[in-house]
Amino acid sequence: MERARMVEEQLAHRGIEDQRVLDAMRRVPRHLFVEESAAPYAYEDHPMPIGDGQTISQPYIVALMLQAARIGPEDRVLDVGTGSGYAAAVAAQLGHRVVSVERHPDLAVGAAATLEALGYRVEVVTGDGTLGWPAAAPYDAIVAAATGPSVPRAWVEQLAPGGRIVMPVGRPGRAQHLALFEHDPDGSLRETNLGSVAFVPLLGAQGWPVP
Known part of the structure; x- marks a missing residue:
């Protein structure tokens, strides 16, 4: 199965060690989150266009981000930039509530x-993701x-004590890096x-x- 091969070759063999993340990636059918014409390539390790100038991230990056986020079974998660919904689906396998x-x-x-449709x-929700979603905070x-x-700033304000933020930082089209921000006890x-990494702009x- 292509999904199982993706998990073994693109994720586990490249350093993704969190078994819950690997299991979640095995369960979520990525080919149902891309355009029908792109479905045969859904399990290849590269981003794919999904419309409105946006992309679905490559599987390795999704796994890396969710592994860094350390989402527990009772955790509340804010996913910014829904896109096709694929990363949110994987996060839903890991946490208690995903907005x-x-x-x-x-x-x-x-x-x-x-x-x-997939359960x-x-x-x-539709809105400005840079402002988070206060109604369901803290995350x-x-x-x-x-x-x-x-x-x-809104994300920091909506983050629970001990919470984690995983996001790319940097100017679009220039050097960017994926960052993990951890909320220390001193605030x-x-x-x-x-x-x-290379991502579309926030x-x-x-x-x-906004242009």
């Missing part, structure tokens, strides 16, 4: 329909699929660089300006 924010209404509607319990983990200039954020009031 996913998408700024493009068409993508939000499509993702919500796919997630509901994933994800609340998809134990916040995961973002777009690169920002820094951590949005500060400790950053760990997880390596170079647009909004506390991200990059």
Whole structure:
């Protein structure tokens, strides 16, 4: 099966060690979260376009981000940049509650329909992801699929004590890195660089300006 091969060759053999993440990636049918014409290539390790200038991240990056987020069975998760809903579906296998924010209404509607049809319990909302989603805060983990200039202040305010934020940081089209921010007991954020990445921009009031 292509999904099992993806998990073994692209994830486990490249350092993804969290067994819960690997099991979740085995369960979620990525080919149902891409356009029908792209379905034969859904388990290859590269991003794919999904419309509105957005992409679905490559499987390895999804796994790396969710592994870094350390989502436990009782955790509340904010997923920023729903896209097709794939990463939110994987996160739903790991945590207790997932709220996913998408700024493009068409993508939000499509993702919500796919997630509901497949039985994933994800609340998809349309809005400015840089402002988080206060109604469901606090969150134990916040995961973002777009690169920002820094951590949005709203996310820090909505993060539970001991929470984690995983997001790419850097200017679009230039050097970016994937960062893990951990909420220390003294209230500060400790950053760990997880390596170079390339993501679409995080647009909004506390991200990059909307064109």
